[in-house]
Amino acid sequence: MRRVLPPLRRWLGGRPAGRTGLRGLCNAAAGLAAPPPGESGGSTTPNIPTFGFLFDIDGVLVRGKTPIPAAKKAFQKLVNSQGQFLVPVVFVTNAGNCLRQKKADQLSHILGVPISQDQVVMSHSPLRMFKRYHDKCVLVSGQGPLLDIAQYLGFCQPITIEILRETYPLLDMVDHDRRPKVLHLPGVELPKIEAVVLFGEPVRWETNLQLIIDVLLTGGCPGKPHHQASYPHIPVLACNMDLMWMAEAQSPRFGHGTFMVCLENIYKKITGKELKYEALVGKPSELTYHYAEYLIRMQAAQRHWKEPIQTLYAIGDNLMTDIYGANLYNRYLEEKNSRKGSKGRIQAKVAAGTMSATISQDDELDHTWQNELAPATATNCRSVLVCTGVYNPHTEVPSDTRESITETVFHGHRDFRFDPALVEPDHIVPDADAAVDLIYQLENFAPNQDIRTF
Numbered sequence: 001m002r003r004v005l006p007p008l009r010r011w012l013g014g015r016p017a018g019r020t021g022l023r024g025l026c027n028a029a030a031g032l033a034a035p036p037p038g039e040s041g042g043s044t045t046p047n048i049p050t051f052g053f054l055f056d057i058d059g060v061l062v063r064g065k066t067p068i069p070a071a072k073k074a075f076q077k078l079v080n081s082q083g084q085f086l087v088p089v090v091f092v093t094n095a096g097n098c099l100r101q102k103k104a105d106q107l108s109h110i111l112g113v114p115i116s117q118d119q120v121v122m123s124h125s126p127l128r129m130f131k132r133y134h135d136k137c138v139l140v141s142g143q144g145p146l147l148d149i150a151q152y153l154g155f156c157q158p159i160t161i162e163i164l165r166e167t168y169p170l171l172d173m174v175d176h177d178r179r180p181k182v183l184h185l186p187g188v189e190l191p192k193i194e195a196v197v198l199f200g201e202p203v204r205w206e207t208n209l210q211l212i213i214d215v216l217l218t219g220g221c222p223g224k225p226h227h228q229a230s231y232p233h234i235p236v237l238a239c240n241m242d243l244m245w246m247a248e249a250q251s252p253r254f255g256h257g258t259f260m261v262c263l264e265n266i267y268k269k270i271t272g273k274e275l276k277y278e279a280l281v282g283k284p285s286e287l288t289y290h291y292a293e294y295l296i297r298m299q300a301a302q303r304h305w306k307e308p309i310q311t312l313y314a315i316g317d318n319l320m321t322d323i324y325g326a327n328l329y330n331r332y333l334e335e336k337n338s339r340k341g342s343k344g345r346i347q348a349k350v351a352a353g354t355m356s357a358t359i360s361q362d363d364e365l366d367h368t369w370q371n372e373l374a375p376a377t378a379t380n381c382r383s384v385l386v387c388t389g390v391y392n393p394h395t396e397v398p399s400d401t402r403e404s405i406t407e408t409v410f411h412g413h414r415d416f417r418f419d420p421a422l423v424e425p426d427h428i429v430p431d432a433d434a435a436v437d438l439i440y441q442l443e444n445f446a447p448n449q450d451i452r453t454f
Contacts (some may be wrong), residue, residue, distance in 0.1 A: 048305050049305065051445075052088035052309050054381075058247070058389065063389070074433040075113050085113075090120070094245070095200070096144075121292045123239035125153075126288055127154075129287075134156055141202055142199030146160050193222070194235075197238075216236075217233075243411045286325075294373040310377075312382070313382050317391050323383045327383050383427070384426065384438070
């Protein structure tokens, strides 16, 4: 008989996964286990939430365009009879091929509850804060209404790969049928490209890879010859590092992370140097979760819920993005609170005259994006893994587990250090509906269906 074990054990080099001992594991949970003593959060005021939900979309709520049945059932528990949310909810997706409003409309239709664009974080949403690039000429790669997306985010001079190809038709030579029939020089020179923005996986990978490499190797002037002196290259900002994602097919499909692997390796093969990123946004980056927390706080403020949001529950299906990202943000929150406590002790010693008043610049200044969003107020971010998407609890384990050492199957991005603790979910449940039940139980939250805005 073949041995079937949770694949998390493979990821973690043979040790049990999950900080709760795989409580509620998909293939073993007939119901929700009671949380261990001391783990419940609990709202301090009846029906006033002190927690919020961060939902992934693909693999949690939908598979491609097909709704997952448990999702609609889950959201019936999250809204009252007037369609108002009983707790703050934000959708955090690594999709980047549309505007937030379109994604909100899609979710409203799928879930049967009204969703606003202010509840949606696309992979590219945090780029609104990268204002130093907004007035520059940037090359954008991906699919969907790229110019609309770029302009919505604040970029004033976006250029698409298609515009670049039309201006310099001799650059795109892979597809013989698309080669120009008549050779001619460009009639109009484009402005110098000062940055590259990767929104998501494109349709024609060979064209995008070729033209992006041309831009990087010419210092933003792709009509000119390559020159090795263009290093460090112009800034590259990338959204969505998912190597794979779950649609209707039985197995995961290539994501933008796969395209990035191609780009990185082609660039290194040609130049012998590493492709550098000015920014990586979308899950699992801390910035994306910080932005999502900001939206959670805004929802609570709009509903006049006075209690601070203390706990975020991130529900996802992908270990390398949803779980890694939630745990990484939880680590950030813990370190931030620890620094805050240390700073308080330092200030007390300074006031008492027992310590110099010199405090490092790192302690005094947060990153620009932190200042713009206001400091995080949550104290922790809990990760909840569902079994309706990328994660498969029934994967066969090879007889020799040494063949699947964690490092050899790390699906995270090159620039994110692997840490086994970051891919351990706090909870594993069958689906989104079970996740909502568990979280309500953990928080001792009994939703009053008649709760209204004050």
